[in-house]
Amino acid sequence: MAELTAGPARRRPLVVRYPSVLIFLTCLGLFTLGATILSEGFGIGVISTSFVKTLGKTLCLCLVALGMDLVWGYCGILSLGHMAFFGLGGYAIGMWLMYERTRLIVVDSLAAGGLPATPEEISSGIAAQIFGVVGASEFPPVWAVAHSLPLQLAAVVLAPGLLALVFGWLAFRSRVTGVYLSILTQAMTLALSLYLFQNDSGLRGNNGLSGLQNLPGLENTSQAIVSIWFLWGSALALGLGYVLAAWMVSGKFGSVLRGIRDDEARVRFLGYPVEAFKLFVFTVSAVLAGIAGAIYYPQAGIINPAELAPIASIYLAVWVAIGGRGRLYGAVIGAAFVSLLSSWFTGGQAPDLNILEYRIQWVDWWTVLLGLSFVAVTLFAPKGIGGLFDLLAARRNPNRHGQDLGPDHGSLREKEADA
Amino acid sequence: MSQLLEVSGVSVSFDGFKALNNLSFSIGKAELRAVIGPNGAGKTTFMDVVTGKTRPDEGSVLWGEPPVSLLGKSESKIATAGVGRKFQRPTVFEDQSVQDNLIMALKKARSPLSVLLFKPEASDFARVDELADVIGLGPVLSMKSGELSHGQKQWLEIGMLLAQEPKLLLVDEPAAGMTLAERKKTTQILRDAAKSRAVVVVEHDMDFVRRLDCRVTVLHEGSVLAEGYIDHVTQNQQVIEVYLGR
Numbered sequence: 001m002a003e004l005t006a007g008p009a010r011r012r013p014l015v016v017r018y019p020s021v022l023i024f025l026t027c028l029g030l031f032t033l034g035a036t037i038l039s040e041g042f043g044i045g046v047i048s049t050s051f052v053k054t055l056g057k058t059l060c061l062c063l064v065a066l067g068m069d070l071v072w073g074y075c076g077i078l079s080l081g082h083m084a085f086f087g088l089g090g091y092a093i094g095m096w097l098m099y100e101r102t103r104l105i106v107v108d109s110l111a112a113g114g115l116p117a118t119p120e121e122i123s124s125g126i127a128a129q130i131f132g133v134v135g136a137s138e139f140p141p142v143w144a145v146a147h148s149l150p151l152q153l154a155a156v157v158l159a160p161g162l163l164a165l166v167f168g169w170l171a172f173r174s175r176v177t178g179v180y181l182s183i184l185t186q187a188m189t190l191a192l193s194l195y196l197f198q199n200d201s202g203l204r205g206n207n208g209l210s211g212l213q214n215l216p217g218l219e220n221t222s223q224a225i226v227s228i229w230f231l232w233g234s235a236l237a238l239g240l241g242y243v244l245a246a247w248m249v250s251g252k253f254g255s256v257l258r259g260i261r262d263d264e265a266r267v268r269f270l271g272y273p274v275e276a277f278k279l280f281v282f283t284v285s286a287v288l289a290g291i292a293g294a295i296y297y298p299q300a301g302i303i304n305p306a307e308l309a310p311i312a313s314i315y316l317a318v319w320v321a322i323g324g325r326g327r328l329y330g331a332v333i334g335a336a337f338v339s340l341l342s343s344w345f346t347g348g349q350a351p352d353l354n355i356l357e358y359r360i361q362w363v364d365w366w367t368v369l370l371g372l373s374f375v376a377v378t379l380f381a382p383k384g385i386g387g388l389f390d391l392l393a394a395r396r397n398p399n400r401h402g403q404d405l406g407p408d409h410g411s412l413r414e415k416e417a418d419a
Numbered sequence: 420m421s422q423l424l425e426v427s428g429v430s431v432s433f434d435g436f437k438a439l440n441n442l443s444f445s446i447g448k449a450e451l452r453a454v455i456g457p458n459g460a461g462k463t464t465f466m467d468v469v470t471g472k473t474r475p476d477e478g479s480v481l482w483g484e485p486p487v488s489l490l491g492k493s494e495s496k497i498a499t500a501g502v503g504r505k506f507q508r509p510t511v512f513e514d515q516s517v518q519d520n521l522i523m524a525l526k527k528a529r530s531p532l533s534v535l536l537f538k539p540e541a542s543d544f545a546r547v548d549e550l551a552d553v554i555g556l557g558p559v560l561s562m563k564s565g566e567l568s569h570g571q572k573q574w575l576e577i578g579m580l581l582a583q584e585p586k587l588l589l590v591d592e593p594a595a596g597m598t599l600a601e602r603k604k605t606t607q608i609l610r611d612a613a614k615s616r617a618v619v620v621v622e623h624d625m626d627f628v629r630r631l632d633c634r635v636t637v638l639h640e641g642s643v644l645a646e647g648y649i650d651h652v653t654q655n656q657q658v659i660e661v662y663l664g665r
């Protein structure tokens with residue numbers, strides 16, 4: 001008789017509980033291998049180095065999207081400020097890259113003068129080089145540890161992590177939810193961006209940090225090679241991030257997160273400290289975003305405060321929505337698909353469209369198309385692109401006569417869920 | 420007998436309307452109590468106050484031995500102190516399986532880190548199976564709870580309540596939407612639970628209350644109108660007027 005009763009799920013390995021992990025890692029591995037083989041640096045040179053960089057950057061965007069899905073898709077917190085964490089990670093690594101490369105140049109040029117340079121001369125030489133554009137010649141306090149790679153790497157994690165911790169503590173503790181929380185997160189990223197725009201922020205104002213693609217000490221290594229290293233690094237980070245996220249959402253922790261998304265009051269009455277859970281997942285996802293930013297910006301070569309503008313975080317939410325929130329692969333697919341398509345359209349590669357007298361140039365019209373697709377997905381295919389996999393798996397929607405799965409703002413809608 | 424919960428002089432007003440008016444109520448460690456009263460009498464608000472959802476304007480809520488005040492504590496602290504609650508409208512996590520709902524409710528450490536590192540053991544699954552048997556949901560353990568019938572959701576919520584192993588169960592209209600057979604079974608579960616803990620049941624159905632065979636507290640306009648065994652309170656003239664006579 002035992003085999004007749006539909007056996008309830010017992011504790012099984014992660015790959016069984018969350019089968020998309022194995023499929024995802026395989027696809028990611030094959031993708032990376034394929035790109036490497038086609039690249040100029042290590043392969044047959046079919047795809048350009050700049051395209052390899054685009055692919056690497058895309059993988060980083062997928063990693064932030066993963067973090068966004070953790071907070072929004074699983075925990076119902078619609079953060080519209082996540083790119084602030086991404087930018088902070090980029091600034092943190094960018095400071096070391098810029099410092100160290102400038103130091104090497106300054107040391108070289110002083111050595112050419114004959115006499116060995118004193119540390120003071122070197123330091124002021126670097127400062128003059130870096131801060132000349134904003135009319136300063138001394139290191140601001142934020143650059144205190146810029147000479148140390150390990151410390152700046154720590155900052156990649158700590159800066160976004162601490163910001164998320166403090167912001168989250170303040171916001172969640174006063175039980176700000178829904179639209180108000182989204183607006184607060186927008187305000188956070190806007191404030192940070194405006195602050196960085198100022199010359200005396202110490203991070204070169206609107207000039208931002210540049211030349212980040214040049215790795216110090218590797219001047220003789222071509223970008224074709226470096227770009228592949230970064231592609232691998234991005235793929236590794238995304239792979240690890242995916243496993244971490246899958247591990248988090250597949251067990252009881254995931255149950256509690258989804259409970260908070262659909263009905264946080266009920267979770268409280270079960271005795272779970274809802275605020276602590278939100279803070280935890282918000283901080284973890286901010287750290288993921290920071291790491292993603294730290295791998296992204298050396299490939300982009302430049303970071304400036306505009307990268308932290310509120311619109312960037314809104315795009316992130318759009319990617320996750322189009323990919324399908326509440327499923328990790330959905331977030332990744334959405335980010336990859338939309339950001340690649342976006343760089344195709346805005347890169348001027350898409351052919352113009354002539355409608356009657358009017359000429360549609362995609363560089364301008366892409367945002368309109370994206371907006372319309374977002375509306376269409378929200379209305380007609382709430383599961384997003386990831387929902388296509390449900391067709392394969394023959395999963396169906398619950399029939400709830402139009403009711404959501406919980407009373408909270410972030411809760412899954414009938415059409416987003418599966419029975 | 421020392422009391423587990425002692426509510427005294429509690430008043431709650433919403434925009435000037437007194438939902439609770441100088442309410443006093445107490446219950447012992449292993450006691451079953453029914454709370455009845457017409458709609459709007461303040462029964463649900465009473466539970467809201469005890470579970471920390473609503474802060475009273477005045478009065479005190481004391482808990483345990485030695486007594487500590489529950490006022491000002493968060494909902495989750497009160498829940499982990501041993502107060503379990505079943506809502507009037509069945510509230511289960513509809514996007515999750517019956518098993519996941521029960522596992523979430525099991526009495527375990529509740530902090531984010533310990534939940535993240537939690538690995539259910541054979542004993543936990545056994546406990547879930549046992550509870551599922553009690554509430555008759557054994558065959559649908561892996562089904563999403565959103566697909567259960569109204570009555571089954573009520574059962575699941577009762578199961579989650581038992582899984583929490585609270586010292587005090589607050590049960591708001593558990594029998595709504597149940598058949599007579601189901602009601603009888605619910606009565607049995609609640610009576611069993613009350614052997615080792617305090618159980619407060621809010622219910623409209625007089626037959627159901629009669630089957631519980633326990634002391635009854637009658638609420639009216641936010642305060643206690645009468646208290647005693649069912650036959651005693653049903654003969655109370657005031658109770659007949661405000662409640663039974665209608």
Ligand SMILES: Nc1ncnc2c1ncn2[C@@H]1O[C@H](COP(=O)(O)OP(=O)(O)O)[C@@H](O)[C@H]1O
Nearest residue numbers: 433437438456457458459460461462463464465
């Ligand atoms: N959050 C609230 N805001 C305003 N009025 C409320 C609120 N909660 C309850 N009330 C009012 O308090 C009274 C008592 O409600 P309730 O405790 O739900 O009654 P019962 O559960 O006994 O039917 C009702 O008149 C109700 O309208």
Ligand SMILES: [Mg+2]
Nearest residue numbers: 462463464507
């Ligand atoms: Mg009520």
